[in-house]
Amino acid sequence: MDRRDQIVGQNIAIWEKGRAALPYLLLFTGIFLTLSLGSFTIAENGVEANLFGRLGHYLSWGFLYLFGNASFVPGIMLILTGGILLAKPAQDVTNKLLTIPLFLLAVAVSLNVFGNVSTVPFASNGGVLGQALAVALEYLLGSTGRLLIHFVVYFYGILVYLNESPVHFLGRLLAQSGRDWKEQWLSGYMSGRTKKEEEIPNYEPAFGKTKSTDWSKGLSGMMNSIPSWKETNTEVSEENVPPWFRREISGPSSEKQNPVKTPTNLESYIQKAKGNSKPAELKESNVQYRNSGLLQGFFEDDRKIFQFQTASSRLVEKVYGVPERKEEVLAASSKKAWEILDLRSETSTLTSFVEEEVLHAVPETEEFEEEIRPFVSNKEIIEEVSAEEEELQEEGEEFEEWTEEEDSLDELENSEEEYEEEIEESEEPTVVVEAEPIVIPSTLLAPPVGTPTAAPEKKQEKPKQSELPFTPVSMVPVFRSKRSVYHIPLNRLKSNPTKVQDALFKVESEKVAFEIENALKVYGYEAKVVGWERGPIITRYELTPPPGVKLGRITSLTDELRMYLAVKNIRIVAPIPGKSTIGIEVPNKHREDVFLGDILRSSLAPKPKKDLNIVIGKDISGKLVSIDLNKLPHLLVAGTTGSGKSVCLNAMIASLVLNLSPEEVRFIMIDPKMVELTLFEDIPHLLMPVIKDARKATKSLSWVIQEMEARYEAVSQLKCRDFRSYNEKVEEHYHKEGYNKMPYLVVFIDELADLMMVSGKDLEDAITRISQKSRAVGIHLVMATQRPSVDVITGLIKANCPARIAFHVAQKTDSKIILDMNGAESLLGKGDMLYKSPTSADLARIQAPFISEEEIEKIVEEAKKYGAPTYVEFDLEEETESESAEEMDEELFDKAWEIVRTDRKASASYLQRRLKIGYNRAARIMELMEERGYVSPILGSKGREILRSA
Numbered sequence: 001m002d003r004r005d006q007i008v009g010q011n012i013a014i015w016e017k018g019r020a021a022l023p024y025l026l027l028f029t030g031i032f033l034t035l036s037l038g039s040f041t042i043a044e045n046g047v048e049a050n051l052f053g054r055l056g057h058y059l060s061w062g063f064l065y066l067f068g069n070a071s072f073v074p075g076i077m078l079i080l081t082g083g084i085l086l087a088k089p090a091q092d093v094t095n096k097l098l099t100i101p102l103f104l105l106a107v108a109v110s111l112n113v114f115g116n117v118s119t120v121p122f123a124s125n126g127g128v129l130g131q132a133l134a135v136a137l138e139y140l141l142g143s144t145g146r147l148l149i150h151f152v153v154y155f156y157g158i159l160v161y162l163n164e165s166p167v168h169f170l171g172r173l174l175a176q177s178g179r180d181w182k183e184q185w186l187s188g189y190m191s192g193r194t195k196k197e198e199e200i201p202n203y204e205p206a207f208g209k210t211k212s213t214d215w216s217k218g219l220s221g222m223m224n225s226i227p228s229w230k231e232t233n234t235e236v237s238e239e240n241v242p243p244w245f246r247r248e249i250s251g252p253s254s255e256k257q258n259p260v261k262t263p264t265n266l267e268s269y270i271q272k273a274k275g276n277s278k279p280a281e282l283k284e285s286n287v288q289y290r291n292s293g294l295l296q297g298f299f300e301d302d303r304k305i306f307q308f309q310t311a312s313s314r315l316v317e318k319v320y321g322v323p324e325r326k327e328e329v330l331a332a333s334s335k336k337a338w339e340i341l342d343l344r345s346e347t348s349t350l351t352s353f354v355e356e357e358v359l360h361a362v363p364e365t366e367e368f369e370e371e372i373r374p375f376v377s378n379k380e381i382i383e384e385v386s387a388e389e390e391e392l393q394e395e396g397e398e399f400e401e402w403t404e405e406e407d408s409l410d411e412l413e414n415s416e417e418e419y420e421e422e423i424e425e426s427e428e429p430t431v432v433v434e435a436e437p438i439v440i441p442s443t444l445l446a447p448p449v450g451t452p453t454a455a456p457e458k459k460q461e462k463p464k465q466s467e468l469p470f471t472p473v474s475m476v477p478v479f480r481s482k483r484s485v486y487h488i489p490l491n492r493l494k495s496n497p498t499k500v501q502d503a504l505f506k507v508e509s510e511k512v513a514f515e516i517e518n519a520l521k522v523y524g525y526e527a528k529v530v531g532w533e534r535g536p537i538i539t540r541y542e543l544t545p546p547p548g549v550k551l552g553r554i555t556s557l558t559d560e561l562r563m564y565l566a567v568k569n570i571r572i573v574a575p576i577p578g579k580s581t582i583g584i585e586v587p588n589k590h591r592e593d594v595f596l597g598d599i600l601r602s603s604l605a606p607k608p609k610k611d612l613n614i615v616i617g618k619d620i621s622g623k624l625v626s627i628d629l630n631k632l633p634h635l636l637v638a639g640t641t642g643s644g645k646s647v648c649l650n651a652m653i654a655s656l657v658l659n660l661s662p663e664e665v666r667f668i669m670i671d672p673k674m675v676e677l678t679l680f681e682d683i684p685h686l687l688m689p690v691i692k693d694a695r696k697a698t699k700s701l702s703w704v705i706q707e708m709e710a711r712y713e714a715v716s717q718l719k720c721r722d723f724r725s726y727n728e729k730v731e732e733h734y735h736k737e738g739y740n741k742m743p744y745l746v747v748f749i750d751e752l753a754d755l756m757m758v759s760g761k762d763l764e765d766a767i768t769r770i771s772q773k774s775r776a777v778g779i780h781l782v783m784a785t786q787r788p789s790v791d792v793i794t795g796l797i798k799a800n801c802p803a804r805i806a807f808h809v810a811q812k813t814d815s816k817i818i819l820d821m822n823g824a825e826s827l828l829g830k831g832d833m834l835y836k837s838p839t840s841a842d843l844a845r846i847q848a849p850f851i852s853e854e855e856i857e858k859i860v861e862e863a864k865k866y867g868a869p870t871y872v873e874f875d876l877e878e879e880t881e882s883e884s885a886e887e888m889d890e891e892l893f894d895k896a897w898e899i900v901r902t903d904r905k906a907s908a909s910y911l912q913r914r915l916k917i918g919y920n921r922a923a924r925i926m927e928l929m930e931e932r933g934y935v936s937p938i939l940g941s942k943g944r945e946i947l948r949s950a
């Protein structure tokens, strides 16, 4: 660690202490100022009368003279800010304090403008400065300008005080008013049009009146074919909405503001045409969807129908794109009344049903076929839209699109007039509409209709909903950040103020090196310490091995050396990988804790941002070691209780939260211990609330499997090899087609053993499936366990997690399970660990960084400012039958054990009688007891033995 870091660290420590005293300082100053001013009197005994004596009197004098009664402002604001800081100690009040002079001056000017009279003569009208400022402002800006400008200062001050960026606030305001304007403009036009239609008694849509070759006849026919569609539920949930539509979503308010009821209009035309006195009404949906001004509308009928309210002229042209019918195209786009699109798949049984209905409505099959041919498939529409978007982007401004539409409006109004004329001329509609209105199913948007198969009973069939004709994508809900730039300040993290001085260390190391040489001499080996490397908690001494001595002999001297050096533990590495020396790792006398804050600050130097890069600590030479979770791709952590697993996991999560926004990474946290990961509850990166129940853990992992499959599907659709190239492609081009970038997904499990105990096989299966496949789609597992036994870290799990971290473990066998070699048993605990990378057989000894709970809380608090977490829609509570049975067994377990223990009878039939339960259940409970080591397996005729006494 260099000197600069040291100074920074010290400064931060001083700052932290100062911060704790800040609220009291603010409160005291505020009270002092307010009371001094309140007790100020101009009379002779002013000093005596003032509650804060001479200082209070003269200070108040100065303030009142300069700012008049506005002088009370700083005191009151200081009290307010101090109170806020006391209630929320982590708040940054710098902005609040900076607004005090602003408000002081603004109030002083206000007092002058509105003529404040004070009992203290020189304090009237905002004091000398208030008067001077007011006069200067009036001279420069006139009285109106003065009034306005000082109100602007209030406005600005209030925003800054509330920690709101005035620029962002104005931006949002402008954006909102722009949207409102656009919608009002649209609704004004559309309502005008509706009125017109109502005024003309015989008004019929043009497409209902034109000759039989008109495309709209097919439409009208179809509109009359499927009555049930419009009667179904119109509530729209965001779930499963194709990403294409999801890109801009406005809430219900905008929908209300916009009185466009296109389908109703369209239907009413058809109702009128067939003389139906009971016009059907389509309910409006709540949520409006847009795609960059190209189209706008809302979902109906349980997301099966997308009702367009607006669409760009090119999209319209594509759908109706027969050049000879240009007027119609224009008319259609102007009315925005044609746009009803069914999103059902083309394979549904509906196809023949609709075809048949259409042909029923339109007798001339050939003509009808011609009518519907111009409709294009959804895929083509999407392509067209993307082309349209590209073009728009080239043109630069979305606004131009609206201007264009405005221009075309005039044209369209003309064409509407033409239609009206046509209506008058026309005597009879050529299309005989017989059935109820329907919407256009997508089945008709694709290929021409084949020969119908008349089957009237099919009319009663409920249309089957199949998959939406859009790309299946990640189920991770989109996170919308409250702020534009994601940044969590590192000053929230501590630094280590106690660094061991090099000089001190040199003396210590020389002494230890001498002792090592002596100890080996005692056992008859002439070895020389040739150097050492100092880490934060251990130092590795390098020795040249005595010639002709087997290395095993030296390593077998571990205990002897430990005793000779009087240290807790030593570890001998023979030979040091890549060197011709032996390493003896000896604990330092003075431990130097590694703080996450220090690490992140020292690694702040600009370097390419690796996606899931995590600094996991300092190695024995004090160098930072980082891992890229993306490459591992999963990590297994093991160690006895108190060895530092949870702190390590917390540090990993914290560094990810500090580096990556919720748009870039999401977490699922499983914490059966209920105390470790819950600290991160409610951070926006979470996909589910922190899971504390082992049963829910398995369910959440099954969700991860589904997500993994969906991601694979999406990745293969864009013909990408992995998730990264998918994200690149989406960023470059495919976002225009509605594809969303996928965030990394990291699943943290603290205490795998607890989970394996409850749902062993299921959990193992889920973990194996995820770990085998998920690497390519950005899903990673980080699992920690206290008990590195073969039933927890099974062969399958081990095989799929080549990257492992071992903290201190109780025995060599545990070390072998986790690392496939000895070593972890000689670690020192408290974050001392061995890391086995997937690419190398050698172990790296690392000191994990420390992060305290308070630091985590501060980070969490900062992260929460970016928004609340958007959880996946997934019911973790839902219970399967077998699960509830297991739960009941679990409930009975304690009772059963009490009976077995006191009666000394471990048999299922005995439990059956005592607990009045079925035999199967009793046998299951006995098996549970066996699994948990309470009773032995059945020992032939002797039955089971009771293994525990309590």
Ligand SMILES: Nc1ncnc2c1ncn2[C@@H]1O[C@H](COP(=O)(O)OP(=O)(O)OP(=O)(O)O)[C@@H](O)[C@H]1O
Pocket: 593, 594, 639, 640, 641, 642, 643, 644, 645, 646, 647, 648, 786, 830, 831, 832, 847, 848, 849, 850, 851
């Ligand atoms: N990197 C570290 N640096 C310094 N001290 C540490 C470090 N990691 C852990 N400790 C100390 O060890 C204690 C136990 O750590 P931790 O809670 O992470 O253990 P654990 O392995 O998760 O234990 P358990 O499995 O019982 O939860 C901590 O309270 C802390 O004081």
